[in-house]
Amino acid sequence: xxxxxxxxxxxxxxxxxxxxxxxxxxxxxxxxxxxxxxxxxxxxxxxxxxxxxxxxxxxxxxxxxxxxxxxxxxxxxxxxxxxxxxxxxxxxxxxxxxxxxxxxxxxxxxxxxxxxxxxxxxxxxxxxxxxxxxxxxxxxxxxxxxxxxxxxxxxxxxxxxxxxxxxxxxxxxxxxxxxxxxxxxxxxxxxxxxxxxxxxxxxxxxxxxxxxxxxxxxxxxxxxxxxxxxxxxxxxxxxxxxxxxxxxxxxxxxxxxxxxxxxxxxxxxxxxxxxxxxxxxxxxxxxxxxxxxxxxxxxxxxxxxxxxxxxxxxxxxxxxxxxxxxxxxxxxxxxxxxxxxxxxxxxxxxxxxxxxxxxxxxxxxxxxxxxxxxxxxxxxxxxxxxxxxxxxxxxxxxxxxxxxxxxxxxxxxxxxxxxxxxxxxxxxxxxxxxxxxxxxxxxxxxxxxxxxxxxxxxxxx
Ligand code: EPZ
Numbered sequence: 001x002x003x004x005x006x007x008x009x010x011x012x013x014x015x016x017x018x019x020x021x022x023x024x025x026x027x028x029x030x031x032x033x034x035x036x037x038x039x040x041x042x043x044x045x046x047x048x049x050x051x052x053x054x055x056x057x058x059x060x061x062x063x064x065x066x067x068x069x070x071x072x073x074x075x076x077x078x079x080x081x082x083x084x085x086x087x088x089x090x091x092x093x094x095x096x097x098x099x100x101x102x103x104x105x106x107x108x109x110x111x112x113x114x115x116x117x118x119x120x121x122x123x124x125x126x127x128x129x130x131x132x133x134x135x136x137x138x139x140x141x142x143x144x145x146x147x148x149x150x151x152x153x154x155x156x157x158x159x160x161x162x163x164x165x166x167x168x169x170x171x172x173x174x175x176x177x178x179x180x181x182x183x184x185x186x187x188x189x190x191x192x193x194x195x196x197x198x199x200x201x202x203x204x205x206x207x208x209x210x211x212x213x214x215x216x217x218x219x220x221x222x223x224x225x226x227x228x229x230x231x232x233x234x235x236x237x238x239x240x241x242x243x244x245x246x247x248x249x250x251x252x253x254x255x256x257x258x259x260x261x262x263x264x265x266x267x268x269x270x271x272x273x274x275x276x277x278x279x280x281x282x283x284x285x286x287x288x289x290x291x292x293x294x295x296x297x298x299x300x301x302x303x304x305x306x307x308x309x310x311x312x313x314x315x316x317x318x319x320x321x322x323x324x325x326x327x328x329x330x331x332x333x334x335x336x337x338x339x340x341x342x343x344x345x346x347x348x349x350x351x352x353x354x355x356x357x358x359x360x361x362x363x364x365x366x367x368x369x370x371x372x373x374x375x376x377x378x379x380x381x382x383x384x385x386x387x388x389x390x391x392x393x394x395x396x397x398x399x400x401x402x403x404x405x406x407x408x409x410x411x412x413x414x415x416x417x418x419x420x421x422x423x424x425x426x427x428x429x430x431x432x433x434x435x436x437x438x439x440x441x442x443x444x445x446x447x448x449x450x451x452x453x454x455x456x457x458x459x460x461x
């Protein structure tokens with residue numbers, strides 16, 4: 001009997017980096033870090049103090065990608081055994097994911113940037129509100145738990161700093177694959193679930209829903225076709241990791257994925273790709289100071305849209321093998337940017353580029369088509385003297401000659417990065433509080449900026 005294709009929309013709800021995938025190596029005795037014993041991480045009340053006016057120069061290494069590491073960590077639930085993930089960024093978000101996995105019964109140990117995850121003995125199917133509310137990506141355990149165990153109880157993530165962030169695409173997709181899910185007491189719950197293949201078409205591209213359904217489909221009976229999927233490198237390399245676990249996935253790097261369910265998967269040893277948003281953030285920092293920097297351990301292929309706009313701003317950008325060099329202009333030119341799913345301009349760089357445009361020569365326009373209300377950084381940039389007017393989901397930025405240091409507050413990961421960038425050229429001292437937001441997505445950002453010559457220090461408030 002022909003299957004009815006399902007279109008899920010917001011309302012009703014390639015060729016990229018190769019990832020090393022091989023046989024895992026066993027747990028080492030000299031464990032350096034486990035998170036199980038620690039209570040839920042309390043956000044630090046640290047602040048950053050930045051004295052602006054120094055040109056950045058030098059070389060700096062890019063860390064592993066947060067948005068690739070999180071789904072790969074969750075995907076280890078699909079395959080019983082010991083997985084080894086290398087180049088995992090040491091962030092509060094990856095520690096939170098480790099806690100979620102440990103809460104389920106996995107054993108997680110960090111050894112530097114290598115993370116071993118043993119998913120042989122999963123005892124619980126519940127991801128608690130206390131952890132999920134601190135990091136939406138915890139929802140990535142839902143699909144793998146349903147696929148491997150037929151049961152899950154995962155807290156609904158709720159909204160974020162800039163507004164509602166529904167997960168209806170995740171839920172409608174899983175329902176189309178046969179999961180009878182209930183929302184009870186703020187939890188998504190399902191039991192006795194047997195996932196089967198389905199034809200699912202996304203009306204709107206979603207990174208999270210693509211990853212979620214791709215993971216779930218690997219162990220579902222039959223074949224799943226996902227149409228209009230996300231092409232973000234984080235998603236494509238997740239697919240490569242799943243194939244390394246023994247999954248049968250066709251079409252990676254295209255907008256249509258075909259996943260033939262298999263009976264079981266096996267553990268992997270893999271390396272997380274470089275963080276393209278961290279790289280882009282540092283390039284914007286180099287540009288705003290008119291400096292000259294080289295990023296190492298980064299993939300220029302993931303940065304094309306950002307590099308294109310930085311060149312429009314007057315930067316010289318030289319991509320190389322595993323590195324990118326940028327020389328900034330005396331004064332950037334105004335820009336016109338519209339965010340879009342990869343390979344379009346990333347919404348996760350919208351705020352940082354707004355900081356750059358705040359001192360550009362002319363009026364810039366930045367439109368966010370992914371999150372129509374992602375502008376919590378605007379009033380904080382205005383506190384530094386930026387002239388920004390919001391018209392719906394477009395910000396008009398009239399470049400000023402100079403910004404002035406002031407106390408400001410971080411509101412989310414990328415908004416805090418934008419404040420850091422603006423502070424690098426603001427006259428006098430800027431104090432950015434609530435930088436626990438920054439620590440969620442950037443590993444040792446102040447040390448990296450200091451190594452490039454910035455006058456920046458972390459203080460506790
Ligand atoms: C991922 O979020 C990233 N997070 C985000 O980065 C990033 O901004 C976003 O993709 C877009 O690139 C991680 O990878 C952990 P989506 P995700 O599903 O998966 C709507 C950062 O700073 N939508 O592609 O949540 C949604 O509201 C973070 O590192 C639904 O309506 O993004 C948005 O408007 C912030 N229903 C659009 O689709 C759904 O079920 C795209 O969201 C799912 C999404």
